[in-house]
Amino acid sequence: MPRPKWLTQAAVLLTLHGVLGLVENPGENCHQGCSGTAGACPNFCGPSGACCRRGTDDAVDDTCGHGQVGCDDYHCCVSKMGAKARDDGLLNSEHQCHGQCGGNVGYCPTFCGARGACCRRGFDTDDASCGHGSAGCDNGHCCTHAAEIDGLHNSGASCHDECDGKTGACPNFCGPSGACCRKGFVDGADDAACMHGNVGCEGGHCCVRAAFTDVDNLGANCHHACDGKTGKCPAYCGAAGACCRRGLDDTDDPSCGHGAVGCEEGHCCVRAV
Numbered sequence: 001m002p003r004p005k006w007l008t009q010a011a012v013l014l015t016l017h018g019v020l021g022l023v024e025n026p027g028e029n030c031h032q033g034c035s036g037t038a039g040a041c042p043n044f045c046g047p048s049g050a051c052c053r054r055g056t057d058d059a060v061d062d063t064c065g066h067g068q069v070g071c072d073d074y075h076c077c078v079s080k081m082g083a084k085a086r087d088d089g090l091l092n093s094e095h096q097c098h099g100q101c102g103g104n105v106g107y108c109p110t111f112c113g114a115r116g117a118c119c120r121r122g123f124d125t126d127d128a129s130c131g132h133g134s135a136g137c138d139n140g141h142c143c144t145h146a147a148e149i150d151g152l153h154n155s156g157a158s159c160h161d162e163c164d165g166k167t168g169a170c171p172n173f174c175g176p177s178g179a180c181c182r183k184g185f186v187d188g189a190d191d192a193a194c195m196h197g198n199v200g201c202e203g204g205h206c207c208v209r210a211a212f213t214d215v216d217n218l219g220a221n222c223h224h225a226c227d228g229k230t231g232k233c234p235a236y237c238g239a240a241g242a243c244c245r246r247g248l249d250d251t252d253d254p255s256c257g258h259g260a261v262g263c264e265e266g267h268c269c270v271r272a273v
Contacts, residue, residue: 023049031075045077098141109199112143160205168193176270177219179210214240223267237269
């Protein structure tokens with residue numbers, strides 16, 4: 001007796017589901033759906049998914065990266081933390097990210113990884129990390145490799161030695177918008193720049209975009225907005241920011257380190273020295 005057409009179609013879909021390794025219910029609360037157990041949860045999060053909460057190392061396996069991935073306030077479905085994700089600095093590839101990134105567009109290390117950005121193709125044309133609209137998914141914002149991060153140098157590169165063994169802002173190697181951070185590591189030196197251990201690479205310190213809360217428009221061109229002046233510019237660069245160009249010492253204002261910090265191609269907002 002021939003198999004019903006609908007049953008054949010269902011079998012094909014189930015087979016594809018397993019082969020492709022889909023993640024189900026990305027970003028949704030999974031605590032109840034996974035019977036209160038963190039870690040791999042194929043029944044609710046799919047064959048490539050895990051039920052994780054960021055900052056909570058309660059998983060029965062290492063699929064949550066020991067608290068590195070998940071949502072901040074509850075357990076949610078994310079991609080399993082694997083070797084590839086750790087190596088290339090991108091987490092939750094092609095997963096919806098707008099809500100998980102606080103509604104913000106662009107660089108989003110807490111959900112998309114040290115080299116990830118939350119982008120939608122054809123949108124976000126002012127954001128360099130989204131390739132000015134060239135990166136992302138067609139039907140919504142998703143995690144993708146950051147195309148470019150203004151003012152960040154050596155993204156993802158090991159930086160501990162180059163930054164003299166210091167955690168935090170490291171403009172000479174990581175760039176004016178960069179910091180040398182290790183995920184889960186807090187040494188009190190410049191915790192705010194590394195989001196108190198929430199960003200960085202797992203195996204060691206690497207360059208990521210600094211998370212300064214007292215600098216506005218970090219890495220953005222500021223020459224026009226600051227009336228063509230170099231140095232302190234609180235109206236555009238924030239209370240602790242300055243409008244600087246690396247190698248240019250055209251002011252008596254020491255906030256640019258007499259040309260030590262800034263962007264090489266033009267004036268940009270950096271943290272004042």
